[in-house]
């Protein structure tokens with residue numbers, strides 16, 4: 001018989017195809033009645049009176065669950081229980097659950113095989129696809145005791161949905177005990193006390209696993225279809241643990257991929273292509289330049305065109321990955337997948353504990369955003385960008401130095417111009433429409449819109465940077481006509497002292513031409529304002545002469561040029577259009593003139609940015625784009641999940657639009673060797689997320705995928721909600737207010753590499769990241785306290801000692817203790833209390849991340865849900881051995897082993913070590 005391992009094949013990842021009719025066409029399968037989006041079948045297992053093959057030997061048993069699909073001959077290994085030690089009557093802690101997508105039918109057969117584990121360190125978890133067991137040939141470390149099988153339909157139709165089956169040897173002869181299979185159903189919660197469980201501290205035996213219902217208020221069932229559109233391939237596990245007062249708590253662990261892993265990078269790359277194509281076009285339209293600048297431009301254009309082609313190729317490759325929702329750790333160095341986050345998952349714990357409200361705890365797990373294909377030989381972004389900028393500032397010829405802030409400003413003004421010019425033109429045309437309809441009200445409204453946009457437009461050019469760029473471009477032309485004395489100040493002269501490093505004041509390279517006519521720009525620019533004033537005055541007069549007495553309500557008071565108003569002569573009512581038309585033309589012309597000049601001069605600033613060390617500059621942009629894309633995919637995923645789970649919480653919604661959300665990243669990278677570079681990439685990628693704002697819009701179709709707009713300096717992610725949910729949002733959010741995020745990163749290296757860094761290397765990178773991010777977290781806390789309403793804050797204070805936690809975190813960061821994992825626990829607790837989005841990352845989000853999230857889950861159970869203290873380690877081991885995270889390892893490397901060796905584990909903080917038998921040499 002052929003055996004497949006669930007999750008090791010493509011079918012395993014996406015579940016098996018729906019069975020089809022056999023050749024004769026009479027194949028009929030009976031579906032299990034199910035609640036949408038809930039698991040179809042869940043059961044628990046216990047054995048009784050097991051017979052040991054060797055007399056007086058204490059049994060350590062586990063049950064392996066396999067599925068025989070009716071349409072297939074083969075057996076698929078599905079899951080396992082944990083090992084229960086030293087008893088002939090084991091009650092297993094880990095249950096069996098078949099998620100809603102799983103192709104299970106009444107005709108599906110389940111096989112239960114019981115093993116006696118002799119050597120836990122040897123293959124207590126399946127490490128690969130093994131041959132079908134024969135009881136005469138025991139697998140290494142464990143021996144076969146007996147098996148039983150049943151059809152799902154038989155279980156469902158049985159009395160009380162409980163089967164007691166005889167366990168037999170493989171020849172079907174001898175009975176070696178009984179196995180009980182008991183269905184557990186959503187919403188039915190088992191009563192009774194848990195005081196009969198033995199709590200032998202060494203073995204920490206615990207009993208039973210049971211169902212866990214997802215009550216309305218926690219799961220937000222009505223949001224599920226939307227959430228399921230972005231979450232894929234869920235893996236579910238169930239447990240039951242005793243509380244300190246000997247009652248039961250139930251835990252459902254769920255891990256899902258997200259199609260955003262691929263969707264966001266594709267959206268982002270398309271935007272980069274658009275932005276770069278537009279910039280390249282603007283460079284081409286810069287006009288005539290003197291030979292030095294012209295050569296430079298040609299060179300820049302050649303490289304930039306190549307870059308766009310490369311982005312296009314990557315996009316084409318990514319678009320081939322249709323339907324993909326997961327990039328495995330082993331693909332992290334693949335060039336075409338570089339923009340895709342590594343091993344991105346939602347890790348969710350749903351807790352149902354006595355006396356307390358149900359609670360959900362979400363962590364997004366993802367590989368640290370880093371440019372693996374480019375490598376880390378020269379470090380990561382934090383170092384590379386700093387070095388590049390310092391060198392650029394100190395190189396004194398060939399190009400003009402603008403600080404990164406000024407370059408960013410130039411891009412911002414350019415983007416504003418590109419948006420505002422067509423908007424103003426549209427509003428101007430609408431004004432003319434209103435004029436031709438001779439409607440006073442509509443005229444007033446159109447004028448209001450036109451005035452607002454034109455004022456924004458004029459304001460956009462107030463910056464000194466535009467003036468200095470105009471002068472710079474002027475002198476780069478093949479021969480300008482020189483008229484007036486120089487401008488008093490250039491933008492960079494106003495910039496901060498760090499822009500002016502010794503020995504050379506770099507802004508000296510900005511031309512100061514003695515004959516440049518600076519006032520010409522002022523005149524051109526002022527003409528836009530004047531044209532608008534003429535239009536306002538004309539509209540007023542037209543309305544007045546038409547018998548309307550009210551003021552048009554615009555902002556011209558005190559500013560209006562009275563001579564212009566007086567000179568306007570109005571004509572009979574039919575002439576409204578004719579009288580406004582020439583004024584609109586003048587506005588458009590003067591605006592065109594301003595746009596033309598400003599665009600060229602600011603594009604010249606961008607040319608300077610690209611001109612220095614061209615290939616290196618573009619490689620850095622690429623690296624930053626890659627890292628940002630990975631970080632953004634995770635963030636959008638986290639934001640959407642947070643939004644959906646908190647939609648019914650008014651406090652959260654208020655926080656969302658008044659303060660924004662804290663997004664806390666826990667990093668487990670070491671500050672040694674390549675991981676230094678990864679951490680340097682990650683720190684920049686996360687900090688760059690400050691450039692992202694969210695906007696919630698109403699979904700108009702079934703396409704619920706988020707849409708990104710903007711450019712490298714500022715992105716808006718539009719998240720869609722169905723009308724029903726959108727309607728219930730606060731007005732500010734519905735009106736499209738931008739919602740901010742506040743990312744913070746705390747890193748604590750925990751492995752043997754970190755030991756080396758602490759003994760022989762340098763941990764300053766980690767220290768400065770933690771210190772800097774602590775300041776950011778404190779700032780967020782201050783805004784939170786200031787902006788949230790007083791009654792919310794007083795209630796919040798009663799429940800949380802945020803101040804104390806922050807102080808504690810600060811002290812721990814200052815203490816500079818080795819592998820101080822307290823920092824991570826405190827930062828995560830603060831984030832949870834502030835309603836934030838939690839992330840945990842290591843290189844691959846596979847091994848160290850799994851240790852950390854399971855520890856976090858059990859610590860929450862202990863601190864918030866009264867997990868019995870004697871069961872803390874047992875719960876931890878259970879989650880690590882048979883929980884979602886070992887499935888994560890399997891789906892990444894097709895092997896159920898955390899990639900740690902003994903030496904590595906000895907270096908780990910105590911609670912980060914997985915149980916015996918779950919780790920070892922693995923081919924990562």
Ligand SMILES: O=P(O)(O)O[C@H]1[C@H](O)[C@@H](O)[C@H](O)[C@H](O)[C@@H]1OP(=O)(O)O
Nearest residue numbers: 329842843844845846847848899924
């Ligand atoms: O998920 P990670 O912890 O980044 O996986 C590491 C693991 O910690 C380490 O022990 C092992 O030697 C490998 O380097 C793992 O990284 P891979 O990226 O190779 O999975």
